[in-house]
Amino acid sequence: xxxxxxHSTASDGQYxxxxxVFKIADKGISVHAITDHDTADGLKEGAxxxxxRGITFVPGIxxxxxxxxxxxxxxxxxxQTISRSLRDIIQFLQDxxxxxxxxxxxxxxxxxxQVSFEQIQQEFEGQVIGRPHFAxxxxxxxxxxxxxxxxxxxxxxxxxxxxDRTGANLDEAIVAIKDxxxxxxxxxxxxxxxxxxxxxPVMQDFKERGVCGMECFHPGARVTECxxxxxxxxxxxxxxxxxxxxxxxxxxxxxxxxxxxxxxKIDDRFWYEELFPALQKNYGTWSPEF
Numbered sequence: 243x244x245x246x247x248x249h250s251t252a253s254d255g256q257y258x259x260x261x262x263v264f265k266i267a268d269k270g271i272s273v274h275a276i277t278d279h280d281t282a283d284g285l286k287e288g289a290x291x292x293x294x295r296g297i298t299f300v301p302g303i304x305x306x307x308x309x310x311x312x313x314x315x316x317x318x319x320x321x322q323t324i325s326r327s328l329r330d331i332i333q334f335l336q337d338x339x340x341x342x343x344x345x346x347x348x349x350x351x352x353x354x355x356q357v358s359f360e361q362i363q364q365e366f367e368g369q370v371i372g373r374p375h376f377a378x379x380x381x382x383x384x385x386x387x388x389x390x391x392x393x394x395x396x397x398x399x400x401x402x403x404x405x406d407r408t409g410a411n412l413d414e415a416i417v418a419i420k421d422x423x424x425x426x427x428x429x430x431x432x433x434x435x436x437x438x439x440x441x442x443p444v445m446q447d448f449k450e451r452g453v454c455g456m457e458c459f460h461p462g463a464r465v466t467e468c469x470x471x472x473x474x475x476x477x478x479x480x481x482x483x484x485x486x487x488x489x490x491x492x493x494x495x496x497x498x499x500x501x502x503x504x505x506x507k508i509d510d511r512f513w514y515e516e517l518f519p520a521l522q523k524n525y526g527t528w529s530p531e532f
Contacts, residue, residue, distance in 0.1 A: 244273040244513045245501040246300060246319060247429065247457065247485020252276075252284030252376040256490020259284035263291035268364045268466040271500045273301035273513050275485070277317055277429075280335040282324050285355055286459070298521060303328075303419075304429060306335055308409035310437075315531065316415050316431035317457060319483070320518040322423030331418050336370065342453055343371055349403045350376075350396075353383065373397045374493050416452040425517060427455035431471055432463045442474060449478050456477075459484030460513065461497050465504040486510040 249255035250262045257265060259276055267275045267475045274297055276288045285301045294297030295381035301321040307314040318328075318485040340359075347359050357370075357379065365382075366375045377392035405479045420425045428434075428448060432440055445456065459482070486508070488499045502508050515521070 243507050244510055245271050245486050245500050245508055246275040246483050247277050248488045249278050250276055251369050252281050252283040253370045253374045254426045254489060256329065256492050259288035260291040263288050266499050267295035267297050269499050273298040273300065275302040275319055277302035277304045279304050279308060279361060280332055300521065305415050306407055307412050307415055313433040317427040317429045318419035319427055319499045320424045320425040320521060322520050323478060325418060325421035325470040328422045330416035331415060334411055339411035342407050344375060346403050347373045413451055423520060425454045426452060427457055429455055429457045430460040430462050431456055432467055445474060445478055449480055454485050458482045458487060459502040460487060461502050463503050481514055482512060484508045492531045510529040
């Protein structure tokens with residue numbers, strides 16, 4: 243099995259990078275990518291843990307991209323360093339995340355929930371704060387029964403405390419990932435909320451702008467949708483990836499390492515070793531200069 247989409251405590255996951263890699267290895271997964279949201283902070287620890295466990299580590303990142311009325315995320319897989327251009331995008335996205343969090347706090351306060359951003363930061367020290375942490379705080383303090391209820395009532399798109407995020411420019415993100423030695427991949431394409439008649443020209447446009455791959459297999463899509471996305475990727479000449487988008491059982495109980503749509507195991511056929519030649523030379527290591 244492989245898994246090219248997971249999250250650690252460096253962003254909004256449940257497990258530290260080391261704990262995550264060990265959990266992945268215990269599941270029999272042989273190729274693993276950490277793709278934290280808008281940060282590369284967990285990659286060095288993850289790479290060292292992967293070396294200890296003898297599994298192939300794929301350094302990655304998941305960037306939020308600006309596009310209206312949808313959730314557009316771009317994976318960068320096989321990063322060899324963090325280029326200046328990627329560092330600048332990460333800083334921009336982290337600043338926008340803070341502004342978003344502050345607006346969410348204001349809306350909570352306006353609705354009678356008295357909490358400060360500093361209080362939430364203290365409870366999740368060392369983590370990049372996002373909606374899952376708000377949900378965890380609401381559960382811990384008895385405002386909701388469980389985290390999913392926090393999203394359903396307050397934090398999901400269209401709910402009273404939801405705030406849109408400012409994303410990075412797609413073309414700049416593509417260049418930044420490639421500058422860092424990685425390959426840009428569209429994450430969970432169904433989150434673009436496009437009809438089947440519109441998704442092909444959009445993906446064709448992305449490819450022409452430099453996107454190399456498409457995450458066709460993801461637990462947020464139906465099996466039939468994933469198979470249809472795979473056919474589209476092959477038609478357009480984009481490589482196909484698959485990932486669990488695993489954050490941890492306490493965060494998303496319906497997602498398991500090494501599994502994707504229909505809870506199917508992610509087969510080794512989704513690992514294209516020839517696309518990542520540097521990983522073959524530097525098996526299980528990642529030591530970028532910042």
